[in-house]
Amino acid sequence: MKAIAVCACYVKKNLTDNFKKDNMIQVEGLTKRYGSRLAIDHLTFHADKGEIVGFLGPNGAGKTTTMRILTGYMPASEGKAIVAGRDVFTDSLEARKRIGYLPETVPLYTEMSVWQYLDFMGELRQLPNRDDRIEEVMESVHMTDRADSLISNLSKGMRQRVGLAQALLHKPEVLILDEPTIGLDPAQVRDVRELIRELGGERTVMLSTHILSEAQAICNRVLIINKGKILAEDTPDRLRARLSGGDRVGVKVMGDGAGLTEALNKVPGVTAVHPIKDGEYEIDAAPGGNIRPEIAKAVVNGGWNLMELKAMGMSLEEIYLQLVREEAEEEEAQNA
Amino acid sequence: MRNTWTIAKREFVHYFVSPIAYAVAVLFLSILGLLFVANVNNVAQQGGSPSISFVFGPLTTLLLFFAPVLTMRLLADEQSKGTLELLLTAPLQEWELVVGKWLGAWLFGLCLLATTTIYAVILYAYGNPDTGVVYAGLLGLALLIGAILAIGVFASSVTGNLIASVAIGYAFVLTIWIIGFAGQVVRVLFGGNQVIATVTEYIDFAGHFSNTFNRGIIDTTDIVYFVSVIAITLFLATRVVEARRWR
Numbered sequence: 185m186k187a188i189a190v191c192a193c194y195v196k197k198n199l200t201d202n203f204k205k206d207n208m209i210q211v212e213g214l215t216k217r218y219g220s221r222l223a224i225d226h227l228t229f230h231a232d233k234g235e236i237v238g239f240l241g242p243n244g245a246g247k248t249t250t251m252r253i254l255t256g257y258m259p260a261s262e263g264k265a266i267v268a269g270r271d272v273f274t275d276s277l278e279a280r281k282r283i284g285y286l287p288e289t290v291p292l293y294t295e296m297s298v299w300q301y302l303d304f305m306g307e308l309r310q311l312p313n314r315d316d317r318i319e320e321v322m323e324s325v326h327m328t329d330r331a332d333s334l335i336s337n338l339s340k341g342m343r344q345r346v347g348l349a350q351a352l353l354h355k356p357e358v359l360i361l362d363e364p365t366i367g368l369d370p371a372q373v374r375d376v377r378e379l380i381r382e383l384g385g386e387r388t389v390m391l392s393t394h395i396l397s398e399a400q401a402i403c404n405r406v407l408i409i410n411k412g413k414i415l416a417e418d419t420p421d422r423l424r425a426r427l428s429g430g431d432r433v434g435v436k437v438m439g440d441g442a443g444l445t446e447a448l449n450k451v452p453g454v455t456a457v458h459p460i461k462d463g464e465y466e467i468d469a470a471p472g473g474n475i476r477p478e479i480a481k482a483v484v485n486g487g488w489n490l491m492e493l494k495a496m497g498m499s500l501e502e503i504y505l506q507l508v509r510e511e512a513e514e515e516e517a518q519n520a
Numbered sequence: 521m522r523n524t525w526t527i528a529k530r531e532f533v534h535y536f537v538s539p540i541a542y543a544v545a546v547l548f549l550s551i552l553g554l555l556f557v558a559n560v561n562n563v564a565q566q567g568g569s570p571s572i573s574f575v576f577g578p579l580t581t582l583l584l585f586f587a588p589v590l591t592m593r594l595l596a597d598e599q600s601k602g603t604l605e606l607l608l609t610a611p612l613q614e615w616e617l618v619v620g621k622w623l624g625a626w627l628f629g630l631c632l633l634a635t636t637t638i639y640a641v642i643l644y645a646y647g648n649p650d651t652g653v654v655y656a657g658l659l660g661l662a663l664l665i666g667a668i669l670a671i672g673v674f675a676s677s678v679t680g681n682l683i684a685s686v687a688i689g690y691a692f693v694l695t696i697w698i699i700g701f702a703g704q705v706v707r708v709l710f711g712g713n714q715v716i717a718t719v720t721e722y723i724d725f726a727g728h729f730s731n732t733f734n735r736g737i738i739d740t741t742d743i744v745y746f747v748s749v750i751a752i753t754l755f756l757a758t759r760v761v762e763a764r765r766w767r
Contacts, residue, residue, distance in 0.1 A: 255609040258765050281611045291602040295537060307526045308610045350606075 207266075208233050208358050208388035209254065214263035216249050216412075223249045225412040226263065231358075231405075236384035238403030239392040240504065246412040247392035248288055251362050254390070255285045268357045281309075284351035288362040288392075290343055294336035298327060298346055301335060302353060309354040321349045325379065341372035348379065359383060361391040365398060377402050396504055408507055415507045433467045433476055436492035437483060441465070447486045451478050466496065523612045524620040531594065531624025540593075541628065544586045548632060551582060556639050572649055573734045575639045576657040580729055583668055584697055588689025590628065591672025592682050594621040595761065599680035604764070614761045618754055622666075622673045629665040633658065652736035660733025663746035667725070668693060670753040677757040693725075696749075700724025 209231040216223045224246040231237040239247045253260045254267055256276045265272045270279035293301055299318065306314045322328045325345040330338065335346060344364065351359055364380065365373045381402050383389055393399055399406045400420045408416045408423075416423060437444060440462040448457045448467060453475045456468040469475040476493055483490045535541040552575060559574035595618070598604040607617055637658075643649040675689035703720035721727060728742040 252605075257605055257609050277611050277613070280609055283609070285606075285609045287602065287605045287609075289602040289605070291604075291606045293603060294601075295534070304526070304530055305606075305610070308523060308607075308612055310522065310611075 207231065208235075208268055209237075209390060210264075210266040211250075211254070212264045214250065214253060214265055215261050216246075216253060216258075217261045222412050224253075224260075227409075227412070227414060229407055229414060229417060231388050231390055233388055234385050235404045236380065236389045236391070236402055238399035238406045239390065239409060240394065240396065240399045240406050241392075241409035242394055242508070245409045247409060248362055249412075250409075251285075251287075251360050251390070251392060255283055255360055256280050281354070282357045284354065284356035284359045286344075286347045286351045286359075286361045286364055288366070290347040292335045292343055292346060292350075295334070297332050297334055298322070298338070298349075299331040301346065302349060305350045306353050311354055317353065321352050324352065324382075325349045326375070341368045341375075344368060344372070344376065348376070352383075357387060359387050359389045359391075361389065363393060364391055365393070365395070373398075408504055410508050410511060415511060432496045433469060433479060434492065434494045434496050435465045435467060435479060435483065435490070437463050438489035438491055439463055441488060444483070444486070444488060447482055448479065451475070451482050453478065463491075521616075523616040524623060527612075527617055527620025528623035528627065531621055532627045534624070535590075535628040540589060544589055545632060548582055548586055549635060552579060552636065560643075570643055570647055570649065572640050572643060572654045572657055575636055576653075576661060576734050577730065579633075579636065579661065580664060580726055583665060584693055587629075587665070587668040588672045588675060588686050588693060591625050591669050591676050591689060592685040593676065594625060594673055595676040595757070596680055596682050596685040599764075600682075604761075608761075608765065615754075615758045618673065618677070618758045618761060621676075622670050622750075622754055625669045625673065626666050629669055630662060633661055633665060650736055653734070656733045656736045656738050659738065660729045660742065663743065664725075664729050664733075667746045667749040667753075670750040670757075671696070674753040674757040674760070677760040696723060696725045700727050 207230045209229075211230065212228050214227040215225060227246075227250060229237075239250070241247055249258075252258045254265055254272060256272050256279060259273060267279050268282035270282065272279045293304070296304065299322075302318045302321065303314065306318060311317050319328070322331060325348055327342070327345055327349065330342065333342075335343065338346065344367075348361070348364065351361065361380070365376050368376060377398065380389060380391065384402075384404070391403070404419060406416075406418065406420050406423060407414055435444075435448070441464075444465065445457050445459060448454055448465065453469050454467055455470055458466045458468075460466055467475075467479065476495065480490060480493055483493075555578045556575050559578075560570040563570050563574070595604075598607065608614075640649065640654050671692050672689045675692060676685045678688060679685050699720045700723075703714075703717040703724065706714050706717040706720070722745070728745050731737075732739045732742050
């Protein structure tokens with residue numbers, strides 16, 4: 185409950201920040217209905233210039249719908265979306281010129297070669313110096329040696345890169361990537377993430393994922409979305425700090441550590457001690473102060489042999505599960 | 521306009537790498553060749569003078585079968601493969617996309633038509649054909665091909681399924697092809713000047729070619745007719761693509 189209150193406060197604060205000039209993506213009250221079903225429900229968020237924003241949520245949370253609205257593929261039922269200073273509903277063509285988009289399905293013309301495909305997309309984008317630019321982009325996605333390969337002969341990872349190259353062609357101010365690493369092998373995932381990280385800084389990147397570690401690894405900011413609503417919004421680190429409500433410290437001593445629980449409980453600032461197994465403990469502490477030196481002293485002075493002492497943040501995964509669970513519980517309570 | 525040309529170019533080039541287009545071209549040209557030889561032989565034996573309309577007449581019938589096959593994938597394929605999402609999120613307007621698709625198909629159709637000029641050359645070499653029929657026929661066919669392909673583009677816009685696209689294309693083309701007979705039936709049954717007969721005969725596709733262009737007559741009514749068919753069907757196809765966004 186406390187966690188929800190904290191993040192609700194934070195979301196509210198962000199609303200007022202929303203009207204900053206350098207926002208590359210600004211979304212207010214965005215709603216999409218399919219018949220009577222609400223796919224997204226009054227979403228409000230923003231992305232600053234150079235930021236990499238992660239859209240994190242389970243399948244069917246409304247990520248793809250939101251991205252399709254931002255890219256002008258489908259209209260919203262309600263609300264406003266401004267990308268790179270252009271309204272995507274009233275000034276769609278201009279907005280689309282400033283957006284690079286990689287749809288989840290990575291649509292490609294499989295009968296074309298990589299070069300032909302990029303040449304076609306570049307012509308549609310009316311690129312000046314098309315050949316040079318295509319070469320540049322192919323280099324940045326490490327595809328230079330596959331220029332003449334037919335797309336139908338490429339692996340999933342290669343196709344993903346072609347899709348990414350297409351999104352980058354016209355040097356868009358905003359990149360929208362729907363599940364950019366889905367279906368790739370671990371090495372390819374690392375490559376794509378590396379590429380996205382390189383892109384952030386000069387361009388605004390918005391990507392969706394349902395893989396938590398991915399959001400944690402590449403995003404400056406994470407929006408957690410479920411059933412069309414934003415549950416939380418912050419940097420991965422701060423989300424962790426806010427939602428765990430304090431610090432957690434792991435301790436490992438030699439032997440079974442008999443009597444250690446009592447000794448640790450006496451340390452000022454400790455709120456709870458959880459024995460994990462023989463000689464291993466996790467300690468919850470009040471937020472703010474650094475409690476590790478005190479714990480180390482208590483352990484050593486009590487005659488135990490300290491093997492390990494580490495700060496443990498709550499992982500994004502735990503936060504995410506907690507948020508989704510809390511929301512489900514809240515709903516149940518309301519229905520009861 | 522530039523985008524229209526970009527799309528048209530891609531579609532035109534695609535026909536030359538597509539097995540379906542080659543199959544259509546081979547059948548089309550061989551059937552036309554056989555009919556030419558048979559017709560010319562017939563007329564020559566009866567002592568008549570062979571005309572290019574011997575080629576152009578059956579050509580219109582062949583188009584009835586081949587046009588929906590040539591256009592079936594134009595928009596249906598984009599929908600089923602998801603590439604429509606790519607095009608509609610590029611700075612491209614719906615009408616540019618639809619007109620580009622049609623233009624690409626029409627250019628390919630004109631290439632097929634251009635091959636029939638060989639028959640004109642043969643006739644000039646061995647006989648004395650009516651030059652007016654050659655020019656009027658080519659103009660009429662260019663328009664007729666444009667109209668029939670535009671109907672195909674519309675059929676392709678309403679579905680993401682290739683087979684459904686061909687079936688819908690046939691349904692429309694056949695209807696517009698035989699609707700003149702309906703008019704004749706009405707005349708026979710109810711006699712005289714029935715409005716319905718006049719209307720259906722005006723809508724009738726083949727009549728606008730076989731009664732005029734193929735006899736060497738260039739009538740603005742027919743030009744207006746074919747241009748209208750192209751404009752209306754492409755407009756409808758554009759609306760269908762636009763409507764897709766709102767679903």
